[in-house]
Amino acid sequence: MQGRFDRQLKAMMEQEASSRLAPSCLWPVLLAVSGGVDSMTMADLFLHSSLKPSFALAHCNFSLRGAESDGDEALVTSWAEEHDVRLFKIRFDTVAYAREHSLSIEMAARELRYNWFSELCQVNGFVAVAVAHNANDDVETLFLNLLRGTGVRGLSGMEPVGRLPVPAQEGQGRPLLLRPLLDFTRKQIEGYAFARGLCWREDHTNAEDSYKRNRLRNQVFPLFEKFNPSYLKTLRQEMQRFGDAEEILSDWYHCHKEVFLLPAKGEEELVVISVRELLSQAHWPYLLFRTLESYGFRTSALDGIESLLRSGKTLSGKVFRGDGYELVTTTDRLIVRACPATEEDSSLEISGPGCYAFRGHHYEIRVLERTPDFCLKQPAGRLVLDAETLPFPFYFRSWRVGDWFVPFGMKGRKKVSDFFADHKFSKVDKEKAALLVRDLDKAASRISAVSAYRSDDLHKVHSGTGKLLLISQLD
DSSP: OHHHHHHHHHHHHHHTOOTTSOOGGGOEEEEEOOSSHHHHHHHHHHHTOTTOOEEEEEEEEOSSSTHHHHHHHHHHHHHHHHTTOOEEEEEOOHHHHHHHHTOOHHHHHHHHHHHHHHHHHHHHTOOEEEOOOOHHHHHHHHHHHHHHOOOGGGGSOOOSEEEOSSOOOTTSOOOEEEOTTTTSOHHHHHHHHHHHTOOOOOOGGGGOOSSHHHHIIIIIHHHHHHHOTTHHHHHHHHHHHHHHHHHHHHHHHHHHHHHHEEOOOTTTEEEEEEHHHHHTSTTHHHHHHHHHGGGTOOHHHHHHHHHHHHHTOOOTTOEEEOSSEEEEEOSSEEEEEEOOOBTTBOEEEEOSSEEEEETTEEEEEEEEEOOTTOOOOOOTTEEEEEGGGSOSOEEEEOOOTTOEEOBTTOSSOEEHHHHHHHTTOOHHHHHHOEEEESOSOSSSOBOSEEETTEEBGGGOOOTTOOEEEEEEEOO
């Protein structure tokens, strides 16, 4: 494994070599080491590489698992001291950061670590950051992309060599992001670690099925392995072909886009599409998708725009929403412009258990195994739902006219506006109410709960419920 790793590492670094940099084997690299088997294996491979790369370790303690997080930090510290390798450590209050920036815990941790890695590179001269993503992670990402909706680009998986996902510093490029374990499976990495007698830490949350990635890893992929023991190799070969197809499609798109894209007028207009010229192109639905995908337009919005164009009845003033952007129609043009979140229309993805801030309130999301003695009472500020009926991710969003649900304990549907009136919600209460929904595609829809007041009857706990979803308002 060491020889193969060295060849791949050399190829990755030479891919980005230029005359203004030192020889690639001497580039200083920062290794992101968590203490798990993947990152500890990566550190050992760098240590014994025949390339003799210059490297240091970076460890983040996210303060999420108490003594377990401290144990991870202690292991990485011990390894660095034993092998005389420079170590950078930091401790984050991830929960507080997530609340302050209205992020999920997962996204907050991602922002914190990558921003810190970027700072370390800038101050200490590291050219690249190496992370320990492996072949299993790559295939998991493929299916997560498919589940949320993606174009061909999302089918090609992770890049072995990319750029750190942070804003570029003025006058500087972004550091490289290397994935030197991407061609190794988790079994190969564990086999190497056992053979080398390495020490590592197991994150107990990897065995839990609260997150989509874990459910794929623990429930779905074992079935794939029964159908095809080499499914990882097969899927990654297909992902490479998807990547090749994406390059061809990208070239084709760039050759055709100038025909239907018009000059923008003013700072507000980001994209202007000529309807007549777009419809004159072969495969125009793909051209439309490729133009709008980077602005966060989801499947339902794209379907709506395409249906409108097919109808030949384009109307002025019709609005479709993306993630932070909106598309407005005129009689002959489609105009994309920024649509910042407002107090009247905002949303937040709930990607897993953790603490979240939304519209001035803080909420805690937990998933627990149901026990016979668990109290199912739901006082004000607390909801108890059947977790299987509302899988992650779901969303908090603001109220929209036409929203409705079947309140727990009732048989008929009720408009959320009537629920507000019955419970004497003030105007401010309505504006700050967090509505739980399974998706954001519809302008108004059946909601899952008014948090943390009342849930929809679809999510009630019953005799067959195994896992409970607890939603508590903390203030």
